[in-house]
Amino acid sequence: MSEVQTVENMVSITIDGVEYKAKEGEYILNAARANDIFIPAICYLTRCSPTLACRICLVEADGKQVYSCNAKVKEGMEITVSTPDILAERRAMMEVYDVNHPLQCGVCDQSGECELQNYTLELAVDSQSYTIQDTKREATNWSSVLHYDPGLCIVCERCTTVCKDMIGDAAIKTTKRGGASLDKAWKDEMPKDAYAMWNKLQKSVIAPSNGTEHTNCSDCGECVAVCPVGALVSRDFVYTSNAWDLKKIPATCAHCSSGCQIYYETKPASIEDRTEKIFRVTNEWNYVSLCGAGRFGYDFENRTATKDATAFAATIEAFKKAKVINFNSVITNEEALMLQTLKEKLGVKLINREARAFQRFLGFYSEASGQSLYTLDFKEVMASDFVISVGSSLRNDNPNARYAFNNVQKLNKGAGLYFHPVGDTLVPTFGKNIEMFTHKVGHEEAALLFIIKLFADQDKLPDSVKEQLESDFVELLGGDTAKFEKAFEKMMKKKETFSLMVGEDLYFHEKAENLAKLIAVLEASSEVKVAMIPPKTNSLGVALICDLDDEAEGYTIGYNESGDFKLSALGDGDLDMPAMNQQEGTLTNMHKRVTPTNAALEYNGYVLNDIIREVASAPKETIMWTEHLPVSKGFKAVEFDSLPNHYTNDGVEHRGYLLESISREAKEISVDKFDDSNALEGEIAYRCNPQRQFNDFSDKAHQIFEGFGLYASPAKAETLGSKVEVEFANGKLTLDVIVDERMEGDIVAIPDFKSAENIYELFAGSRYQTVTIKEV
Amino acid sequence: MGLEQFKNRNVGTQNYKTLDLDHTPVTGMGQFKQVVSRTFKPELFVGLWVTFREMINALFRGKMHTTQYPFEKLPISPRYRAIHEMLRLLESGHYRCIGCGLCEKICISNCITMDTRYDENQRKEVSEYTINFGRCIFCGYCAEVCPELAIVHGPRYETASEQRASFSLFEDMLTPIDKLNLQQEYQGFGAVSPNADENIKKTPLAY
Numbered sequence: 011m012s013e014v015q016t017v018e019n020m021v022s023i024t025i026d027g028v029e030y031k032a033k034e035g036e037y038i039l040n041a042a043r044a045n046d047i048f049i050p051a052i053c054y055l056t057r058c059s060p061t062l063a064c065r066i067c068l069v070e071a072d073g074k075q076v077y078s079c080n081a082k083v084k085e086g087m088e089i090t091v092s093t094p095d096i097l098a099e100r101r102a103m104m105e106v107y108d109v110n111h112p113l114q115c116g117v118c119d120q121s122g123e124c125e126l127q128n129y130t131l132e133l134a135v136d137s138q139s140y141t142i143q144d145t146k147r148e149a150t151n152w153s154s155v156l157h158y159d160p161g162l163c164i165v166c167e168r169c170t171t172v173c174k175d176m177i178g179d180a181a182i183k184t185t186k187r188g189g190a191s192l193d194k195a196w197k198d199e200m201p202k203d204a205y206a207m208w209n210k211l212q213k214s215v216i217a218p219s220n221g222t223e224h225t226n227c228s229d230c231g232e233c234v235a236v237c238p239v240g241a242l243v244s245r246d247f248v249y250t251s252n253a254w255d256l257k258k259i260p261a262t263c264a265h266c267s268s269g270c271q272i273y274y275e276t277k278p279a280s281i282e283d284r285t286e287k288i289f290r291v292t293n294e295w296n297y298v299s300l301c302g303a304g305r306f307g308y309d310f311e312n313r314t315a316t317k318d319a320t321a322f323a324a325t326i327e328a329f330k331k332a333k334v335i336n337f338n339s340v341i342t343n344e345e346a347l348m349l350q351t352l353k354e355k356l357g358v359k360l361i362n363r364e365a366r367a368f369q370r371f372l373g374f375y376s377e378a379s380g381q382s383l384y385t386l387d388f389k390e391v392m393a394s395d396f397v398i399s400v401g402s403s404l405r406n407d408n409p410n411a412r413y414a415f416n417n418v419q420k421l422n423k424g425a426g427l428y429f430h431p432v433g434d435t436l437v438p439t440f441g442k443n444i445e446m447f448t449h450k451v452g453h454e455e456a457a458l459l460f461i462i463k464l465f466a467d468q469d470k471l472p473d474s475v476k477e478q479l480e481s482d483f484v485e486l487l488g489g490d491t492a493k494f495e496k497a498f499e500k501m502m503k504k505k506e507t508f509s510l511m512v513g514e515d516l517y518f519h520e521k522a523e524n525l526a527k528l529i530a531v532l533e534a535s536s537e538v539k540v541a542m543i544p545p546k547t548n549s550l551g552v553a554l555i556c557d558l559d560d561e562a563e564g565y566t567i568g569y570n571e572s573g574d575f576k577l578s579a580l581g582d583g584d585l586d587m588p589a590m591n592q593q594e595g596t597l598t599n600m601h602k603r604v605t606p607t608n609a610a611l612e613y614n615g616y617v618l619n620d621i622i623r624e625v626a627s628a629p630k631e632t633i634m635w636t637e638h639l640p641v642s643k644g645f646k647a648v649e650f651d652s653l654p655n656h657y658t659n660d661g662v663e664h665r666g667y668l669l670e671s672i673s674r675e676a677k678e679i680s681v682d683k684f685d686d687s688n689a690l691e692g693e694i695a696y697r698c699n700p701q702r703q704f705n706d707f708s709d710k711a712h713q714i715f716e717g718f719g720l721y722a723s724p725a726k727a728e729t730l731g732s733k734v735e736v737e738f739a740n741g742k743l744t745l746d747v748i749v750d751e752r753m754e755g756d757i758v759a760i761p762d763f764k765s766a767e768n769i770y771e772l773f774a775g776s777r778y779q780t781v782t783i784k785e786v
Numbered sequence: 787m788g789l790e791q792f793k794n795r796n797v798g799t800q801n802y803k804t805l806d807l808d809h810t811p812v813t814g815m816g817q818f819k820q821v822v823s824r825t826f827k828p829e830l831f832v833g834l835w836v837t838f839r840e841m842i843n844a845l846f847r848g849k850m851h852t853t854q855y856p857f858e859k860l861p862i863s864p865r866y867r868a869i870h871e872m873l874r875l876l877e878s879g880h881y882r883c884i885g886c887g888l889c890e891k892i893c894i895s896n897c898i899t900m901d902t903r904y905d906e907n908q909r910k911e912v913s914e915y916t917i918n919f920g921r922c923i924f925c926g927y928c929a930e931v932c933p934e935l936a937i938v939h940g941p942r943y944e945t946a947s948e949q950r951a952s953f954s955l956f957e958d959m960l961t962p963i964d965k966l967n968l969q970q971e972y973q974g975f976g977a978v979s980p981n982a983d984e985n986i987k988k989t990p991l992a993y
Contacts, residue, residue: 116886116933117910141990149908249902249910252887280901281914 021085038078038089039067044660049091050100050132052125052238053166054079056296056661057392058175059421063167063210065203066103066129068096095201097133102204104135106211107164110144118162118240121252125238126164140196142212145189152182152218152225154715155244155306156234160187163241165214169233176299178416178440181227183219187212216241226751228701230409231305235295244306246713247290251277256289260655262597262607262665263291263304264340264590265704267544268388268410269599271298271657271665274308274591274610286611288591297657301409302702307711308591312579315586315615322616325585328575329356329625333564336361336571338765339546340705342595343604343645344635346548346555348622349569355626359562362552363770364545366560367517369553372542374523378530380676382644383669385533386509386541387601388414394507395422398538400429400457401525402513403698405436405752406759408543410600411511416440418509425501429457429487430515431778432696433723433754443501445494448755449487450689451778454519456486458528459684461538464498465508470535474680475528486686508538514545518777524682531679544600546705547590551598554643554669569618570706571765577618580706586615589707593617594633596650596666604645605666606653644669695720695736695781697773698759700750705763718764719746720783723753731785736760738772738781758783862941864973867924869953870917871940872960873972879963881956882936885912889928889937897921898928915956919945930976938972 020031023038025047032041040056042049051067054060060080067078070090078089092100107126115127147160167184174180192212197205218225234242256275263270272291279287288308293300335349335358353360376382391397392414404412418424419441426444428437433448449457460483462475471479484491510532516525529540544550552558566573569587576583579590592613596604619635622628629635636653639645646667654664700716708714720734727749736743736758745760753759757778762769773779811817843849853860873882885902897918905911929938937959947953961969971977979985 116888117884121887137987138990249885249904251902252891254891255887278899281899281916 021083021087023083023085023087023089025089026091032083035082038069038071038076038081038083038087040660041083042078042089042091046659047091049078050129051079052129052164053168053171055168055171055175055236057299057417057421058171061167061171063165063207064103065207066100068099068203070096099201099203101133101135102139102201103207104130104133105138105140106204106208108135108138109140109142109208111164112161117249119243119248120237120240121254123253124240140200140208142192143190145187147187147215150223151245152223153227153229155229155231155246155302155713156225157243157245157248158216159241159243160215161241162239163216164239165211165216166238167216168236168238169216169242172232172236172295172299173227175420176413176417177228177230177232178412178420178436179225179227179230180439181219181225182216182233184214185217187215228405228409229302229306230300231302232295232299235293235300235305244290244713246306251289257286258292259608259610260606261591261610262599262605263300264547264597264607265303265307265708266301266408266410267339267547267549267600268301268304268408269547269597269601269603269605270300270304270410271605271655271663272300272304276610288610294657297661297663299410299413303704303708303711303714304409306713307702307708309712310580310707310710311589311591311611312581312586312613312615314581315588315613317615318585321585322620325575325577325616325621326624328565328567328584329621331565332356332358332567332575334359334361334562334566334573335569336566336573337569338362338571338705339365339544339549339552340570340590340707341548341552342590342593342607342632343548343551343555343598343639344595344632345618346552347635347639348618348628350556351626351628352622353557359559359564360556361562361566362549362556362558363775364514364517365549365552365556366558367514367522367775368542368545368549369558371517371522371526372553374526375530375542376674377677378527378679379533380674381671382674383602383671384542385539385671387603387668388511388541389601389663390539391415391509391511391541392417393422394418394509395424396426396501396505396508397424398427398429398461398508398510400461400510400512401454401515401519402511402543403430403432403434403696403759404428404513405434406698406701407513407545408600411513411541411543415511419444423504425505427461429454431694431755432698432757432759434752435754436752443497445489445497445501447487447489451694451757452520452689453487453686454516454525455521455528455684456483456686458525458532459483460487461510462528462532462535465538466532466535472531472679472681474683475531478681478684508536510538510540511543512540513543515777517545518773518775520688520776521682527679527681530676531681534676534679542600548597548599550600550602551596551604554598554645555640572768580710588613588615588617594650596636596639596653598669602669602671603663603666604639604653604669606650606655642672644672646670690778690780692780693783694757695738695773695779695783696757696759697762697769697777697779699761699763700748700759703761703763706765709763717746717748718761718767719748721748721750721753721759721761723755724749724751726753726756726758730758730783733786735784735786736781737784738774738779740774741768741772743767743772744786856944862943864970865975866941866943867926867929867939867974868943869919869940869945870928870959871938871942871972872915872956873936873938873969874961874963874966876966876969879966881912881960882934883912883915883956884934884936885910886933888931888933892927892931894925894927895921895923912956915959916954917959919953926975929972929974932976935972935977938977939974 019034021034023032030045052064069078149159170182255277258273263272272293274288275290276286276288278284291305291308397418428446431451463479484494568576577585577587579587591610594609598604619628619632633650636650637647653666656664702714703716727747730747890898901914903913
């Protein structure tokens, strides 16, 4: 965890007579868990607010019964985990949970990884004292991926809690169950908390919160992950495998720069086909939350690859005459280092559009700030209480950034500012203290100047910035000055830590250098610290390892991108490459962490290392490059096999290692004058992927349904028709119009996840482009 | 712990009786006499008579004691563990297997595999089930662990076939639907104990 555990913020507590240290202000349950003490708890989720649905975490603190998930530790507190009273309560609660619970453990998808089963055994429930008439509850499909069986549900509300506090969709809620009501006579007969718990349980069931049969959410499947019983399962997984049959392979998700911890769970595909297949993806849900692409977009492996010697010989020839290598960020650090080695030895040029933009931006930033990396990681953003987002479509660009923004509002009583040209109906629902600015495209500098005006210490500002702060930014950015000032006063109450997230819009901005300088000014003169969202999976790693080029011409080798000779992990190129779930190696994620990933599936073809060995020189295995990652850029010279990959009970992440930020002399900053006439006008297209799409690989997965089309707000879509031709300055596209109900305004989004469509070329180095749209 | 108990290697109570046997002859003459007397005693002819009598009985009186395998077979114990059988529910005729996968899990020679799916009736359906009899060691764990008494061992011990696959599919092992009335409850390891009814506790059903 990022917080430094100093002596000052630690208190001592006594649990069952033994003294322990705990962080001040922490819940008793978390303090106990951090010290490896077991307190039973079903409904509590680390990183989410206490639900108090199960009440089973009851303990005695200083002689009083409290819920350990909800009571904070105090200096000298004496805690007893079990007293006879508490044991009686817990036993009654478990008996209540077992009332009418279907005895179908044999076929249940939880297959023994069931918390209801575990706690029933833990508390030795061997008889049942309570009864009530059962209510008929039918299993339903909530969405294209979610399957809910209310008969199995124990209404612990973990799914609703995670959906609201972490994901931000709040797409499900508890609703009335109907059926028999509890006999009041129980009230005198049974323990108090158990009765209260049962009374609530008997009345509730989980349902989509929009009042329909189906959830309108981002289909992240986090509710499935947290379900303690088999009530919530993904539709694809229902009744296909037992948990114990699956082999867990610890890995890093390869879809976006969050680099989440995941387990690929594999077993042979069927009786006839004994090749390993990924059946599902699970995660350490107490410490990491996945998005829909991570959870459901796992079957993108290159199945057809074989060792084709002729294709390999042709590849070697191609590499010998290659002038350019065109690749993207879905690549491991090791492969990036191989490509960099090729550049050094053979003089090829390296092209990676998204990583290059990020590299330039990061370069400008470190020149101005004197640090090689941005200050915060996203765990620290999540721990702050005022979060600002500029230049990123929060809902689409990076799920973890969005979860952080939402979590700050829900858990830290936080506030947020959201600057983006594309309106969004979801972001304002994250919390009460959110101000959203739907500004004009090209006014990103104004947004940063405005933040400087709000937060910076005026004396520390360079003159070139100070003189620009006079104008009324609220009005310019499309807000109401009087209303904002009132709201802002409320937002600033009791706020201590401030964070700023910046996204891809700024990296591809015409004035990227100026924006990077403004961010450095903001950091130097205020409490606001910055975190950057790398545009694609390993953009940060590529930006640090490779010396990328802006433009290049000549014979091009495309690695998962277009080129004269194509290496492809999708199976459609001149030589097959392994997909990310077939490779081992490391990825650098947005938390500035180098995380290991392992091969989940077999791969029979050639890998990049084989090619490099032929044309230059390479060690035996790809992972032998890991220890040679550039130390001068913050990497460490450690072997791949020594990298840890787990979380400890107190939530500390032990996955790989953190990059080191290298300090140097900061240059004096002088910023350009902001010109508000630079705003784009007319019909504008925005390069932005739908929620669960990131690249060709997520597109290949069979449970990801978001199509390649023109995404528009409902109002805009109505004016466009069903199919349109979009004309750019240097080309045109014909696309189906897809309604994104959470978009607002006139800007339309065009995805870039299909590399074959060359969307980056059309947008010509920017994320926004004026276009002409015609119905066809 | 003392080691005394390990030092007494006489198991059980020692009640040996010495048999009253003739003394072994030591002289050459004595040995010769013994051979002659044993050779010409009528016992030889008693034995030959018994064989002759049984031959007559078997050939002419129809009193054959040899089992005429493969035309005849001996009854075997209900606990005998031969080729597996898949039983059906007596009332509905539906197969008993619920696809829980416990047999697959417990199988020590890793020879059981099953594929399951979500069927139209929202039930777990076993779409494929196979036992690799080349690997099976007939230990009986699968029958023991089965919560539904669905997989049991049958009496079919003749496991010679032109193809190994002849036994190993779900349909081969399943009681034919027209022979459901002949289906026997398995008495072997893992079967319900005779006093099972006494051990059942009532669930409170007050409403």
